[in-house]
Amino acid sequence: MADIIIKNAYVLTMDPDKGDIESGVVVIEDGIITEVGSSTESTAEKIIDAREGVVMPGLVNTHCHAGMTLFRGYADDMPLKEWLEDHIWPAEAQAGDEDIYGGTLVACLEMIRSGTTAFADMYIHMDMVAQAVEESGMRAALSYGMLDFGDTEKADAELKKGTEFVREWNGKADGRITTMYGPHAPNTCSRDFLIRVKEQAVRDNAGIHIHVLETEAELDHMKENFGMCSIHFLKDIDFWGPDVLAAHCVWLSDGDIRILAEHKVNISHNVISNMKLASGIAPVAKLLSAGANVTLGTDGCASNNNLDMFEEMKTAALLQKVSTMDPTVLPASQVLEMATVNGAKALSINSGMLKEGYNADIIIVDMKQPHLSPAYDIASHMVYAANGKDVKTTIVNGKILMEDHEITCLDEQSILERMKRISKNLVSRINS
Ligand SMILES: N[C@@H](CCSC[C@H]1O[C@@H](n2cnc3c(=O)[nH]cnc32)[C@H](O)[C@@H]1O)C(=O)O
Numbered sequence: 001m002a003d004i005i006i007k008n009a010y011v012l013t014m015d016p017d018k019g020d021i022e023s024g025v026v027v028i029e030d031g032i033i034t035e036v037g038s039s040t041e042s043t044a045e046k047i048i049d050a051r052e053g054v055v056m057p058g059l060v061n062t063h064c065h066a067g068m069t070l071f072r073g074y075a076d077d078m079p080l081k082e083w084l085e086d087h088i089w090p091a092e093a094q095a096g097d098e099d100i101y102g103g104t105l106v107a108c109l110e111m112i113r114s115g116t117t118a119f120a121d122m123y124i125h126m127d128m129v130a131q132a133v134e135e136s137g138m139r140a141a142l143s144y145g146m147l148d149f150g151d152t153e154k155a156d157a158e159l160k161k162g163t164e165f166v167r168e169w170n171g172k173a174d175g176r177i178t179t180m181y182g183p184h185a186p187n188t189c190s191r192d193f194l195i196r197v198k199e200q201a202v203r204d205n206a207g208i209h210i211h212v213l214e215t216e217a218e219l220d221h222m223k224e225n226f227g228m229c230s231i232h233f234l235k236d237i238d239f240w241g242p243d244v245l246a247a248h249c250v251w252l253s254d255g256d257i258r259i260l261a262e263h264k265v266n267i268s269h270n271v272i273s274n275m276k277l278a279s280g281i282a283p284v285a286k287l288l289s290a291g292a293n294v295t296l297g298t299d300g301c302a303s304n305n306n307l308d309m310f311e312e313m314k315t316a317a318l319l320q321k322v323s324t325m326d327p328t329v330l331p332a333s334q335v336l337e338m339a340t341v342n343g344a345k346a347l348s349i350n351s352g353m354l355k356e357g358y359n360a361d362i363i364i365v366d367m368k369q370p371h372l373s374p375a376y377d378i379a380s381h382m383v384y385a386a387n388g389k390d391v392k393t394t395i396v397n398g399k400i401l402m403e404d405h406e407i408t409c410l411d412e413q414s415i416l417e418r419m420k421r422i423s424k425n426l427v428s429r430i431n432s
């Protein structure tokens with residue numbers, strides 16, 4: 001007896017061996033997809049009739065600071081350096097466990113509602129982030145964000161905290177939580193610190209999540225201090241590999257692109273954050289044609305300002321077309337891969353496809369709506385017409401977290417009430 005059968009759906013499998021199934025079924029048992037096809041002999045505890053719906057893999061957000069929902073709209077319309085140093089960092093210094101716990105729960109609600117089933121996070125108070133993820137039912141690759149600014153005492157303290165977190169939480173929440181090392185960026189972490197982090201990550205068989213070349217200022221800083229850009233600098237210390245998830249990668253030369261592709265680095269393209277902070281336009285079309293694993297991320301809510309991965313997909317497709325003056329780059333099918341298959345690969349999770357043996361991380365999109373009619377090409381609609389509000393059901397690890405737009409895993413009202421209270425108190429502490 002299976003747990004759930006989803007039937008009468010248009011099944012967007014993202015599996016090259018199976019393609020799309022006009023009217024199909026997906027069978028789920030013990031958190032795993034056991035059947036994908038046009039019919040099944042199985043029976044199940046629960047049947048979901050997904051008539052007029054698209055069933056597809058949940059979206060994977062490969063770069064986030066989930067707790068930054070606390071700072072949504074807190075500091076807009078300024079460049080990264082001012083934003084981070086004059087507003088965000090002083091504000092974060094006032095944030096406590098309860099603030100980050102509450103902010104992360106709001107982020108989980110927002111992601112579940114908009115079809116994200118897994119995300120990669122790099123933040124602070126990570127025990128609270130992990131606790132919120134455990135309660136939400138979501139899947140996440142979590143890292144404590146570390147920076148030392150060349151201060152060896154801070155380096156030791158940060159690496160200790162990062163290591164404790166990696167070892168404490170990896171595999172928790174029924175395997176939904178994995179952990180990574182999170183050195184903030186090449187211009188905020190010293191060379192020695194980055195070498196130590198890489199050694200520790202190899203020792204723990206853990207991935208590394210890092211910001212790279214988001215701004216031209218970082219490129220200038222690295223050239224002035226090391227006579228080379230971040231990509232060559234990190235290559236020099238044997239940093240690169242398929243265990244690395246590099247967010248942004250905006251200011252790249254063609255040689256940098258080749259290095260990233262050759263070392264099978266996972267890249268998280270954060271198009272809306274890059275546009276909002278006027279950081280630049282990442283050479284995504286070139287990275288993809290060089291064979292790099294390019295994925296999509298939202299960054300935090302203070303530089304987006306939401307976590308809607310459907311918006312991220314559409315914006316990524318459109319910006320590359322206009323910036324290259326080539327409407328054929330980043331076709332819908334490729335952008336969908338970035339947000340599912342590629343994202344799952346970057347986080348080393350067995351999701352991103354509706355395929356037997358894969359995690360049952362699945363969303364159902366309601367197609368019975370004017371802006372999704374008619375439905376000639378489903379992939380096109382998912383990228384160019386749909387948005388996060390069209391997701392009506394979200395399943396992670398075979399558990400229904402939202403059904404027909406009703407959140408079933410968390411008490412949404414109390415989470416939103418808590419956010420009102422903690423954000424008010426936080427801002428008054430910041431301003432006192
Ligand atoms: N342990 C560190 C905290 C690092 S967490 C990750 C950091 O990345 C910051 N962050 C958020 N968005 C961005 C971005 O777009 N670029 C660079 N840093 C960001 C975020 O505000 C947070 O301070 C410390 O002592 O400050």
Ligand SMILES: [Zn+2]
Pocket residue numbers: 063064065211247299300
């Ligand atoms: Zn970031």
